[in-house]
Amino acid sequence: MRRYLSAITLALGLGIVLFPHHSNNENKPGPEVYSAKHETNSKLALLEQDVKLTDDLCRTQCSTDYSKVLSQIEAGEPAAQVLSAMKTQHEKMDLLIWSKTNQPMDQGIKAGEIPISYKEQANSYLIEAKRAADAGRHYQSPKFGAAQQVYFVQGMPSSAGDSSLVGVIHQDILHQVTDHQMKNLRLEPYPNENRWKVESVDTDTLQDKVVDHPEDNQGTSHYHQNEVVVKFKQNPTEAQLAQIKNEIKATSVQKLGYTYVFRTEGMEAKALMAYFGKWDVAYVEPHFLYLTNDYYDDQDADSTDSTDANSSDSNYSHGTVSTDTQTSSISPNFKPNDNLFSKYQWNLPSTETVQGWQLNRGAKDVVIAVVDTGVDLQHPDLKGQLLPGYNVIKDNDNPQDDVGHGTHVTGVIAALVNNNLGVAGMTWYNKVLPVKVLDQTGAGSTYSVAQGIIWAADHGAKVMNLSLGNYADSGFLHDAIKYAYDKDIALIAASGNDNTERPGYPAAYPEVFAVAASDSQNQKASFSNYGDYIGVTAPGVSIASTYPDNQYAALSGTSMASPHVTALAALIRSTNPNLKNTEVYQIMRDSARDLGTKGFDKYFGYGLIDVAKAIQLAEQRTSTAFTFPQNWFLPQRLMAKKFAK
Template sequence: MWRYLSTITLALGLGIILFPEHNNRPKPGPEVYSAKYETTSKLALLEQDVKLTDELCRSQCAIDYTTMLSQIEGGEPVTNVLKNMRSHHEKMDVLVWSQKGQPWEKGIQSGDLPPSNKDQAATYLKEAKTAVDAGKHYQSPKFGAGHQVYFVQGTPSTNGNDSLIGVIHQDVLAQVTDHQMKNLRLEPYPNENRWKVESVDTHSLKDKVVDHPEDNQGTSHYHQNEVVVRFKTDPTDAQLKQIKAEIKAISAQKLGYTYVFRTESMEAKALMAYFSKWNVAYVEPHFLYMTNDYYDDQEKDQDTTDSSSNSNSHSSGTEQAPVSANFMPNDRLYQKYQWNLPLIETVQGWQLNRGANDVIVAVVDTGVDQQHPDLQGQLLPGYNVISGNDNPQDDVGHGTHVTGVIAALVNNNLGVAGMTWYNKVLPVKVLDQTGAGSTYSVAQGIIWAADHGAKVMNLSLGNYADSGFLHDAIQYAYDKDVALIAASGNDNTEQPGFPAAYPEVFAVAASDSQNQKAPFSNYGDYIDVTAPGVSIASTYPNNQYAALSGTSMASPHVTALAALIRSTNPNLKNTEVYDIMRKSAQDLGDEGRDKYFGYGLIDVVKAIEMAKQNTAPLSYWPQDFARQLHLVPRKYAGAIER
């Protein structure tokens, strides 16, 4: 069993564990953060997160076992307790309650031994039974392989007369590994055959072979037989019928003024050439967008809410009961694993403001686990763009993790603490079960969220292609005064990624526990601020918790801060929210703004204080500066207000 991280000097201690050779790390720079260094660092981080996942799982399972024994000792029927736990936690394959001296096979059992590892499981169960009968806690080594990995746990009762042992399925370790390989770009993308896509150089759109992770930098992916078209004047019904016939269209979807045409007989380049004869504002490939993260895990079902944490009782960010200066959340995983919140002065910020129900935060992502106990009461009815219904259930894990960073229930004696107490999350599923989604789905999700009350929006996804279609959706939300926060990407490249690099969007880079640039984090002149993005503990589907890494994890810290700012002062415009976050950031790296950290690490206390005073000058993103970065196409330059 992994040693638990020290609860003393949390951020520093965890930083030492996360980066044991941190003092030898070079300062960030393209000449230093080479492909070799980047890949080595990513592999080390992947291994670290999987180990931390194992530790989180074992730690939380020990708490679950203690809870079950307490319920049994309190008089609840054994069978009911075991069945209830297994119904909420699918990973607990077998639970056995037995009296001291009784063979484990004779105890009350719920569930069956895993067929593929039945003999090993039985051997460890016997060892566990011997240990608990002697009054000792027990955890076996991992056994099995791939998605069939398990460990055995045993916990004696407080009176020593009985005990609980069982087999716990850790397939999440394989899920974490698979997901991280993709999202940290440690394998070429795409590696599935679900999407019919081509890889191209982002600037030239020339074909590019992607057979190594480093080839992902500056590479975009698009549907082979689809294009996106915006006409200067919408085609008539007769013209649309003519177009469909000439290209043998299978479908023609419309969002706003933009169409997505799909065929079986023509490839994207031929389709783009075809539409050149029509009066179009632009025609472009139908690009794919991916999550910007990487992984780790754990779980819990205890729901004993502390009387001081009625997280759903306030409808505004004002007149909140004060939080004392020495307040420490009682969330079970906070002290050991959430180094990120103290680092950015979150708890001190809660003394000033903890959010408001009416400042809605949209998470445009893979959806959210709507049954997670640490998110109950925090979610609004959302939308699933992929299936076209109102069930944005997460089938990946990414969106659930992002949501927990923002809004996991605080001080409820369960799991992790989010950054906001009262802000509601609007889940919008735009990425499918592979963690990828089209320009159409992402744009539709952004527009839907803007139309359904979002004041702040998190976009932990990206592509290197500057899509007019996506920019239209971004412009739409921006013009409705939505604060748009996006992850910069995980390729350690200066190549601008979108939507983060659009001037209407607030771009976030990732740092570690020692305020160093995360080795995977993209960088460039478009970066606004930095936030923690290495081994971030948060919620995960099926009542679990995960420690993930990526700019996807950094972005929701900033999103939550934007929500706290707007909760503090609802009259602030999105541009004013942006300026407050820039001006209040703690400077990192070279003095002043730089391309690795932007204006620096976010500071919750300073930002909320500035929101109260409303003193932020609107001076950071003039149109001329945006044009100098080549981020504002000529057609948008006159429309952007700064």
């Protein structure tokens, strides 16, 4: 934690600004604007901003929760029962004390205990909180503690003024977000978690690469030392497979479709690749690791026991969209009452999402797969939004998120709207299919990612979010992408957070729609990867969304930009279910608001998504009434090569 804080202090001491100004003569941000030094300093300032915003989100939500408790007690519910229920729902509330005005705290009704190591400091703030609440004032203390043991004290008077609620709230989420963003924004080298035998290599040459500094992550890929992925031109016979296992002394063999993963303790990947040269193979490649664009520490967290996915709707049909997409209209001046919306969710007004809701708010039969770290299945702001999913890592039906990334991504897409709680998602009625392909370290193998994509494609997904990546072009992963694409699934992926033009995968595959990130000033996010494969841009800086354990966090990354576009694709398909995936892609391009240089550019693609305009175009177009030019759906870089003759 000390190294994080010192780095942040340095960045702030240098006066770093999060949103650098671009001159009128140079509206597009070029690589010279975001040098390695500037990029690192900007990321450090952004990390500090995300932590501060998460602190604000926590405090705002805790105030709402305290108001709820006091209202219940005033309505006649037993105080002890209400406090116990609130503490169960919010395990970060270490201590809650309800008491009458001017009644000593130790005579009040209590749930929980003060943390022993900070008892003296907490007690002094509790006294202040009680005094302020008795005087009719809301009170919040400064943070105190260190690392994962950070707390603040809150006090609130009842509306009648005859009682108050004070308590101690544990903010270990601030440590989680700090650690999260150090890796998410590639501010530290790829960490060997002692879980994988991992090599870091240059993607082009597969030569070993030492990753000592954040900028070394650009163009770096990671793979298992003792594994390879092999696709044979013809499946080997049992005898041939036995021969291979014997010759390489294989400890395990996995098969997905026509592709095999061989693991051995005696040979490393390069030797294994050379060995398979004598066999008739379509390809042999290292078994690459794919990471979220928010890489996490290994916390040795186990998933909870199997649980329902908060939804009784298990309709995976690819059929037409049901007519009950929207039960009522909303006024032109509608503003959702989610208590974190107005102050923190700059991203939805920026993308004309609220205006888009006037036209369409989604349809439950247009299923969105989130292929990620799983989802917090019990989060109250996702209640009823989740379909039964799959955990590839443990091969069970419990895709519980033990990282946080997938829960955050899902909230951007589908957090309940207008429920007086937390944040608002972009869709109201689309269901999310959670697929856990990344483990508690935030990493997953090519095999697990490919398996998750195929599973989601076979279980009703019409749109798929892939906020993960690697710089290695894997034939194995590409096969899975093609499988989903051929099933007419719209595939949306994050471009990456290394401020590099090097294509990352799966975002750069021609079947996938790649997303770059912008900030609240509609400038390129300093970390966002760029290139001629970018489709559009979406907000990706300090995005407020759901987080495990009934919490909310602000995170930055192209991982946060991608689900905005995924939600838009789902709204387009909800509006016009006859559109093919390629037509959905084109509508998002055609409706985007141009940023940077005029027309397509490598930093913003076709521009910032515009939800209202995209839905309007979807209403106007049908697959039979509109014809696109030949090869229009190919990425810009491929079109340039094709027509430059």
